[in-house]
Amino acid sequence: MDDAGLSTVLFAMIAGAIRVSTPFLFVSLGECLTEKSGRINLGLEGTLVFGAMSAYAISYETGSPWLGVLVAGFAGMMFGALHGYICKLPKVNDIAIGIALMLFGTGLAFFFGKAYIQPAAPRLPSIPLGWWSDNPQIRQVMDVNPLFLVGAVLAVAMWWAFKNTRLGLVVRTTGDSAPAALALGVNVNLVRFLATAAGGFLAGVGGSFLSLFYPGSWTEGLSSGQGLMAVALVIFSRWNPLACFGAALLFGAAGALGPALQSIGISRGYHFFNAAPYLMTLAIMILSISPKRSLKGAPGELSITK
Amino acid sequence: MADTAAPANGFALAETIDRFRRSSEFVVIPVLALIASGLLFSIFLLLVGKSPVEFFSLVWRGGFGTAFSWQNTLVRASPLILTALCVAIPARLGMTVIGGEGALVLGGFAAAAIAIPMTSWASPFVVMPVMFLAAAIAGAFWIGAVGWLRHYRGINETISSLLLFYIAVSILNFFVEGALRDPSDPNKPSTAPIGAENMIGPIPGTSVHWGLAAGIVACILVWILMNRTTFGFAARVTGGNVRAAQGQGLPVGRLVVISCALAGACAGLAGYFEVAAIHGKANASLIAGYGFTGILVSFLARHNPLAIVPVAILLGGIAASGGLVQRRMDLPDATVLVLQGLMFVVLLVSETMYGRLAIFKPKGA
Numbered sequence: 001m002d003d004a005g006l007s008t009v010l011f012a013m014i015a016g017a018i019r020v021s022t023p024f025l026f027v028s029l030g031e032c033l034t035e036k037s038g039r040i041n042l043g044l045e046g047t048l049v050f051g052a053m054s055a056y057a058i059s060y061e062t063g064s065p066w067l068g069v070l071v072a073g074f075a076g077m078m079f080g081a082l083h084g085y086i087c088k089l090p091k092v093n094d095i096a097i098g099i100a101l102m103l104f105g106t107g108l109a110f111f112f113g114k115a116y117i118q119p120a121a122p123r124l125p126s127i128p129l130g131w132w133s134d135n136p137q138i139r140q141v142m143d144v145n146p147l148f149l150v151g152a153v154l155a156v157a158m159w160w161a162f163k164n165t166r167l168g169l170v171v172r173t174t175g176d177s178a179p180a181a182l183a184l185g186v187n188v189n190l191v192r193f194l195a196t197a198a199g200g201f202l203a204g205v206g207g208s209f210l211s212l213f214y215p216g217s218w219t220e221g222l223s224s225g226q227g228l229m230a231v232a233l234v235i236f237s238r239w240n241p242l243a244c245f246g247a248a249l250l251f252g253a254a255g256a257l258g259p260a261l262q263s264i265g266i267s268r269g270y271h272f273f274n275a276a277p278y279l280m281t282l283a284i285m286i287l288s289i290s291p292k293r294s295l296k297g298a299p300g301e302l303s304i305t306k
Numbered sequence: 307m308a309d310t311a312a313p314a315n316g317f318a319l320a321e322t323i324d325r326f327r328r329s330s331e332f333v334v335i336p337v338l339a340l341i342a343s344g345l346l347f348s349i350f351l352l353l354v355g356k357s358p359v360e361f362f363s364l365v366w367r368g369g370f371g372t373a374f375s376w377q378n379t380l381v382r383a384s385p386l387i388l389t390a391l392c393v394a395i396p397a398r399l400g401m402t403v404i405g406g407e408g409a410l411v412l413g414g415f416a417a418a419a420i421a422i423p424m425t426s427w428a429s430p431f432v433v434m435p436v437m438f439l440a441a442a443i444a445g446a447f448w449i450g451a452v453g454w455l456r457h458y459r460g461i462n463e464t465i466s467s468l469l470l471f472y473i474a475v476s477i478l479n480f481f482v483e484g485a486l487r488d489p490s491d492p493n494k495p496s497t498a499p500i501g502a503e504n505m506i507g508p509i510p511g512t513s514v515h516w517g518l519a520a521g522i523v524a525c526i527l528v529w530i531l532m533n534r535t536t537f538g539f540a541a542r543v544t545g546g547n548v549r550a551a552q553g554q555g556l557p558v559g560r561l562v563v564i565s566c567a568l569a570g571a572c573a574g575l576a577g578y579f580e581v582a583a584i585h586g587k588a589n590a591s592l593i594a595g596y597g598f599t600g601i602l603v604s605f606l607a608r609h610n611p612l613a614i615v616p617v618a619i620l621l622g623g624i625a626a627s628g629g630l631v632q633r634r635m636d637l638p639d640a641t642v643l644v645l646q647g648l649m650f651v652v653l654l655v656s657e658t659m660y661g662r663l664a665i666f667k668p669k670g671a
Contacts, residue, residue, distance in 0.1 A: 042465075082651075086651070086655055090658055092655065092658055093402075093654070093657070095402050095464055096605065096654050097651070099404055099464070099601060099650075100647065100653075101651060103598060103601075103602070103650055104648060104650065104651055106643065106647075107643030107644040107646065108640075110643060111641060111643070111644050114638035114640065224472060225468060225469070228465060232465050271477075271480035271484075274479075275472065275473050278470075278472045279473060281469055282469050282470070282473075285466065286455065286459055289459060289460050290459070290460060291458065291459060291460030
C-alpha cells in the first residue's frame, strides 16, 4: 500500500469515526443513563431500528427530517417506557424483556417500513466545518452532522450532571443501592422508569441518524447489532459518558475499516473487515472484564454484572 | 377400618388436586398469555384496517388446515426444535444464550464445506455422518466458547452470543462469496452443491425430512439428561445458585461449558438439516431467523425440552402460513415477526402472575 492509499484509508477512517459513531454515541449514552439507574435495556437494538424507520417515514411524509428525528425520539421513548413499566413488575427478567422488545421493535419496524424501502426521503443537512482547508479530503471529513455535535455536547453534559447535580446523584444512588435510595426518600421504580424512557428516546434519535444521514436510507438490514454493541460499549467505558464518546469514535473507525479498504481497491477479506467491530467488541470485553473482581464504576444493582 | 380409610382417601384426593393445581399453573398461564397476545394482535390488525378473523383463519389453513400445510409446518418446526434446545439447555444453568442462529449458520456452513471436497470420492455412507459431526462440532465449539467466556472471563453470555452470530455470518459470507463460491451458480453466491446422493430424504410417506425426528429424539434425550441424571441435577443446582453449587464442589465451569457445547451442537445440527435436507448447499438462505424464533419457542415452553416440540409446531405453523397471509391479505411478511414479538412480550409479562393467583395455590389437607 503506497502513501496515497494509506492517507485515503486514514481519512476514510477518521471520517468514518465521525459519521459511523453517531448512532453508537446516542445509543450508548441512552444505555449508560438506563444502566446507571440500575437496569439494563437490551431492547435498544429494536428501538434503534424502529427509530430509523419512523424517522424516515416522517421525513418522507412531511418533508422535514428534523421532525423525523423528533418522532423517532418519541417512538424510542415509548419503547423505553414500555420496558421500564414491564420491568417494574415482580418476577420479570429485564434481560429477557429486552430480547423480546428487540424482536418486537424490529418486527414492527419491518411491518410499517415495507412501504418506505423504495422512496427517497429528505435527509439531514450537514455542517461544513472544513471551510478552512483547501484539501478536499479534509473538507469531506469535516462535513459533520449536527446530531454528532449534539451527541458530543450531551456526553459532556451527562458526565457533568452525574457528578455535580442532585438529579445525577439520585440516578447514581438508585443504581448503586435501591435500599439506600429508598432511605433517601427516592421512588426507585419511578427513577428507573424515567431513566429507561429517556434512554429509549436517545436510542430512537440514534436510529434516525442511520436512516436520515448515514447510510441515509431505510432498509431492513440497516442496523446490524449496533444497538447491542452499544451495551458492550457502555461496559467498556465503565459507565462514564465521556468514555462512551471516545469508545463510540473507536467503534465508528472500526466500522469504517471495511468500506475504507474497499475504496482503495482492497476487497479481499471485505467480510472479515466488516466483522471488525464485533471482533473488537468481543476482544475489548475479554480484555476489560475479569471474573475475579467487580468492575470499577459498575452500578451495584445491575443484573448483568452482579 | 372403614372410619380410617375414608379420610385417607380424601387426603390422597386432596393431594392429587393440589399437585394438579401446582403443575397446571405452568400450562394455564402460558396458554392465557398466548390468548391475550392473540387478542392484542387482533386489535393491532383492526388498527391497520385488516380483519383478525381472516388472519387467524388463514393461519389455520396455511399452517394446520391440510396435509400439505401440516408438512410445511413440520418442515419449519424441525429447525425451531433444535434451536430452541440451544436456548433451553443453558437456561437450566441460569444463562440466556440468544446466538443459536450463529451456531446454525456455522453448522450448516461446516457441513457443506467438509462435504464438497469429499463428494468426488467418498460414498454417502461416509459423507453423511462426517457432515453431521462437522455441523455438531462447529455449533458446539461456537456456543461452547460462549460458555467458556461466561465462566472463565465473566463475559455476559447474551451479548457475546449475539456478537458471535454476526461474526458467524461474516465467516459464511467470506467463504461463500470468496474461496468456496460456485462459479457455475449465477444467481446467489453459494457453495457448490453437496450432491443429491448426500442429501437426506424425507421420512417415508411424507415430505418432511428426518430433522424433525432428530429434533424430537434430541428433546427426549435432553429431558432425560436434565431430569434423570446426576449431570442434569448438578446443572440445575448450578442454575439455582452458583455459589451453592461451588460450595458443594460441583465442577461449575465444566458444567457450563459442556451444557453450552451441547446446546450449540443442537443448533449446529439444525444448520446441517437445512443444508442436507433442503438447500443442498450453503448460502445466505441459512440466515432465516430460525435461531431467533427458537428463543421464543424455548421461553414459551418454559425451557422444558418436552414442551418445546408442540410449541415449535405451533410457531412453525404460524411461520408456514406467512406466505398465504402475505398474498391474501396484502400484509408485509414482517406480520409474523410482529405477532411473535407480541407473544414474547406478553408471555414474559405473564411471568409476574406465577404464585399470585389463588386458584393454583395448594389448599392443604
